[in-house]
Structures are given as structure tokens and as C-alpha cells.
Amino acid sequence: MxxxxxxxxxxxxxxxxxxxxxxxxxxxxxxxxSSGSASASSSVDxxxxxxxxxxQSASDKLIAVGDRVLFDYDSAKLDSSAKIMxxxxxxFLRANTDMNFIVxxxxxxxxxxxxxxxxxxxxxxxxxxxxxxxxxxPDRIKVISYGKEKPAVVGSNGMAWSKNRRAVTIID
Numbered sequence: 001m002x003x004x005x006x007x008x009x010x011x012x013x014x015x016x017x018x019x020x021x022x023x024x025x026x027x028x029x030x031x032x033x034s035s036g037s038a039s040a041s042s043s044v045d046x047x048x049x050x051x052x053x054x055x056q057s058a059s060d061k062l063i064a065v066g067d068r069v070l071f072d073y074d075s076a077k078l079d080s081s082a083k084i085m086x087x088x089x090x091x092f093l094r095a096n097t098d099m100n101f102i103v104x105x106x107x108x109x110x111x112x113x114x115x116x117x118x119x120x121x122x123x124x125x126x127x128x129x130x131x132x133x134x135x136x137x138p139d140r141i142k143v144i145s146y147g148k149e150k151p152a153v154v155g156s157n158g159m160a161w162s163k164n165r166r167a168v169t170i171i172d
Contacts, residue, residue, distance in 0.1 A: 058099060059171045065092045069127060071165040073108075076122035078130055086127060089169055090134035097137075100172040103127045105145040106152070108161035113147055120145030127167040142172060 066089060069082035078086070093101065105120030105127075124143040132138045153160040 058096065062089070062092060062101075062169065062171060065089060067170065068166050068168045070162065071123055071167070073161070073165065074119070075165075076119060076126045078126055082127075083130065086130050087134065090131050090136055093131065093136050093140075094134075100140045100142070102142045102144055102170050102172050103131075104150075104168045104170065105143070105147075106150060106164055106166045106168065107148045108164040109148045109151065109156065110161070111148070113149075116147035117145050120147045123165075123167045127169065 066085045069078065069085050071077070071082075072079070093099065103124040105122070105124030107116035107120050107123075111119070121143065124145055128138070128141045128143050131141065148164070151160070151164045152166065153163040155161075
């Protein structure tokens with residue numbers, strides 16, 4: 001029992017020391033930045049920002065732009081917020097012409113499997129058609145329906161259902 005307590009205290013002390021050391025390094029670099037010129041500080045920030053952007057994958061960038069649109073119950077109609085999202089997606093996809101992608105159609109858990117597969121395909125097709133109208137080559141787009149098979153949120157309530165009625169664009 002005493003050995004366990006001593007081991008626990010040692011582990012806490014070790015973690016505390018690591019946290020203190022990392023804070024000192026961050027504080028030390030911040031102190032040296034603040035004593036230098038403001039342009040040196042902004043140069044470091046720009047380099048960090050460029051590095052973060054370079055590390056970001058194409059899928060991460062698409063997610064940042066917005067990779068999904070939501071639908072009303074029993075509908076494949078694109079509302080105004082969906083069109084705004086798809087306008088941003090189409091700008092991203094036009095700028096990245098070397099990428100192919102998939103539009104996945106999804107539904108909530110209500111309805112039969114067959115009905116939801118058909119509705120999911122209608123949703124994915126509506127997104128594809130909107131992107132094509134906005135200048136995306138239809139040969140770059142695959143459409144697939146998962147119906148109710150891959151919920152984004154598990155649950156049998158309005159919140160879960162609203163998140164599961166969606167079309168998601170992913171890089172192929």
C-alpha cells in the first residue's frame with residue numbers, strides 16, 4: 001500500500017516537473033520574442049502558420065471549407081445554407097482540379113432500408129448536380145448512398161436525426 005502511494009506521488013512529481021519545464025520553454029521563447037522587434041514576432045507567427053497549412057491534408061482543408069450539408073426530413077432539397085456551403089466547396093474543388101471526390105448520401109434511422117438508400121442517393125445526387133452547375137467536372141464526382149447505415153450521431157431523437165440527414169463530400 002505504501003509503495004503504491006509513493007509511486008503515485010513520484011509520478012505526480014515527475015509530471016509536474018515536465019509541465020513546469022515546458023512552461024519555462026514557452027515563456028522563455030515568448031520573453032525573447034517580446035524583447036525583439038515586433039516584425040520578428042510576426043515573422044515567427046507567419047512561419048508557424050505556413051507550417052500548419054503545409055501539414056494540413058487535402059481532406060483537412062475540405063473539412064475546414066465545409067464537407068457536409070444537412071437536409072430536412074424526407075427531403076433531398078438543398079436549402080439556402082446548403083447552397084452557401086456548396087458554393088464554398090465548389091471554389092475549393094475548382095482550385096484543386098487534380099482531386100476526385102465522393103458525395104455520400106445519408107439518412108436518419110426512420111424508414112425502411114430500401115427507402116433510405118434511395119433517399120440518400122437523391123441527396124448525394126442533388127449535391128453532385130449543384131456542384132456540376134457550379135463548374136465541377138462530373139467525371140470527378142462519384143455518388144454513393146449509405147441510407148441509414150452510417151449515422152453521424154447515434155440516437156433516436158430530433159437532434160440525432162437532424163445530424164444524420166446529410167450529404168458528405170470526401171476526397172477519393
